[in-house]
Amino acid sequence: MEVKTVWFAQRNRSARAHNPPRFVRERREDGHEANAVQGPALPDESTVHFVLDLAIRIGEVQMSSGAGASDATATIIAVANAYGLPHCEVDVIFTSITVTCHRGVDHPPITSLRVVRSRSLDYTRLALVERLVQDITRGEISVRDAHIELNKITTAPHPYPRWLATLAYAGMAGAIALLIGGDAAMAVFAGVITALVDRVGRLLNKRALPFFFQQVVGGALATTAALALVASNLLPEQTRPTLVVAAAITVLLSGLSVVSTVQDAITGYNVTAAGRTIEVSLMTAGLIAGVVLALNVSVGLGLPPQTLADPLTPSALRLPLQTLAGGAAAGCFALASYATRRAALVAAVAGAAGAGGYSALVLAGVGTIAASAVAATVIGFTGGLISRRLRIPPLVVAVSGMVPLLPGLTTYRALFELAVERTINGLPTLMIAASVALALAAGVVLGEYLAQPVRYGLGRLERRFAGPRMAGPLRPTRRRLD
Template identity: 80%
Template sequence: MWEVRAAVWRNRSARTRELSRWERLESPVGGVQGPALPSESAVHFVLDLALRIGEVQMSSGAGASDATATIIAVTNAYGMPHCEVDVIFTSITVACHRGVDLPPVTSLRVVRSRSLDYTRLALVERLVRDITLGRVTARDAHTELDRITNAPHPYPRWLATAAYAGMAAAISVLIGGDALVALFAAIITAVIDRIGRLLNKRALPFFFQQMVGGALATGCAVGIVASGVLPDSVRPTLMVAAAITVLLSGLSFVSTVQDAITGYNVTAAGRTVEVSLMTAGLIAGVVIALNLAVHLGLPSVPLAEPLPPSLVRLPLQTLAGAAAAALFALASYATPRAVVVAGVAGAAGAIGYSGLVLAGVGSIAASAAAATVIGFSGGVISRRLRIPPLVIAVAGMVPLLPGLTIYRALFELAVERSNSGLSTLMVATSIALALAAGVVLGEYLAQPVRYGLGRLERRISGPRLAGPLRPTKRRLE
């Protein structure tokens, strides 16, 4: 009898000691120290896991607020609720506060590479979901993250090139091109992508890669016009516009505006400089090719207005928008489910933009409204389908990027020597900003709908395009 009671007491004492590790302790000086934490090595282990997850998100184009919320959720899930996160564009710093008697533990990680692999982002999102629900230990999460980050792309590189080429063909049809224009746009874009791949292997800075891409897009179009293979009815301007849109698609417009709106001003400033520099490289390449054509006496690629909107072309534009968005998602290595949903978002954006233009709405307002619809629908649907909203938002807005407006501005500046090119360039910038801001606004409006129709959450943390919806506070026992 006494032996049974002693065994029960020992078990109860062991459980009490285990649970007391997470109870609030009193400091020797009379203040509250906070929850007891694991050893310093365990803290470093969890912080390294959280930082690597944040690095994958940042390199995939997620905003600073998304990475911050994800890191806080991961550290909370593993019993470290007092962590501060600082994201500054290319670096992530996490400090774990351990009370007034112990020094904090701080870790830093630099985001060195930026590449679009939406399958990797989706797998990391699933891992974060398992962590916050308590389904995986920190050591197993490290092993799974190693497997995700070291895995090759889910599709071969030639398939990504073919997807970019098909995307250019779809965009050329969207803005009024015929089958011949779509074919040449696809060929030009495929050449640009393969050459860019070779330049990237030689570590050429991305600014010069964009310059080469812009020069190739314009130069190839000039060569096609000079060869005389195109009939007079074909408008070669649309080839250049489609190729420019593909080159613009890899820039992080959405995350730049998201960081600015959510208060991460330093990160937003860094992204703004990056986007501006990459766009400047593209502009420089186009201008160089146009000036070279004028100097050599070659026929330039004349300006052409997009076909006026009409109800007859609306179904074709809808299909072209869906194809462009789906092919961009495929080129960015998205999962098959995400590719299908991205196509639906692209169709919604194309029909929304075309319908508003038909109703007499200006291009900037129509772009903002269509992007808001994309962000809203992506925010509501993607979470239920286990797809990061970032994938749907970016893919859906890509067909609406102002490639044709940018080329018109550069042609007016470089060939016609007209100051009206500056105002046209400002219109293109406004359209790009309206698209990004509309996507972020749509995601913000989708938050109360996700938590229940007609019921507004008391605390809305801001637009979220990646990571968990809110940090999860759970004690590890």
């Protein structure tokens, strides 16, 4: 059968951006002519494999840094479109990413798969990858140069030494101790205990101990150290171990991907959200098991019983201190997660705004859950407005800013009531802690969503992938025609 190409129909003026299917005129055996679709004009097969590998590796970096599935999906499609692959399907299921490039009816699709194995917080790496994606979507870098740049980013060491991250975690614990009502002595003890927990966790991680057991060890070690210091009479009498342990628990809770879990659930990635939910639940269960184990052992050994610290009474006099402590905690967490200095500064501002707003709302008589949701929404909104202009991923500001508000003290109170006091009151308290965590994550996601129309308006990519964007480009940028 002789095939003769007569014309090409373009469905869109932006042929380079959308690369429409080609319509060709076929001359059949009976002498009549008919239209047939041959698919879009694509690069050669080796180039398609090269582009898919680049896009899927960028998505892997985003997922391993805590970005949501919608962010990774939109970024992969934007990168593929920038290099001439207009028809790609992306499937993200928490532990793997699959990308398929459709090449019309005459050629089989090309599929690439990559497993997301490691999940470590390195916000500098995430920021560098986002800048690379911006260069790609603007047409400022070739696919091979982008591969080389991505290899440099993923193989580069952390920007700060590991001991600095330990000091940052200690500073974060000390700031949280001040935030929830402790004094300077409690802040110092919370920092020392948290540094010890971090170093022990580092050793266990080198030996590939599963993270569940690392959480068990961390919770048990923090509780045991605080109770042992008080029982040995090495601390002042007014020192309350409840606040020290609560600060350490908050640090352990900060590493959980609560924000991305809620983001995936809201944006419709239910399988990924379910996987993240199981991970967060399992890590929290490990922390609970460690704390309860330490409390039960202390009771069995006959250590002096420790009373729970009373909830902090709202006071206008403590509002400036709480604001500063919240900013310090957020900034320290950003440094511990290897964020850039600019990102850490912005995160500190967001944390101060969130902590100050939360304290002011509680002082005005607003409930804990509602105050947490409103403060987190402010964090997401203001962080979303500022971070893009400063070329900082909104995820860094959102996660770091909400860290000071995590319910570490409420969680410890619930576990103490269940393990030591043996009362059923611990279950409602534990549900309150879970509700506060959910309110924080949902508020951050809502704030980022509200900030999008204010920044750029809703572009085509946002309408296609409904929901807030914490990483990656907000909308695809057309590649320049050379």
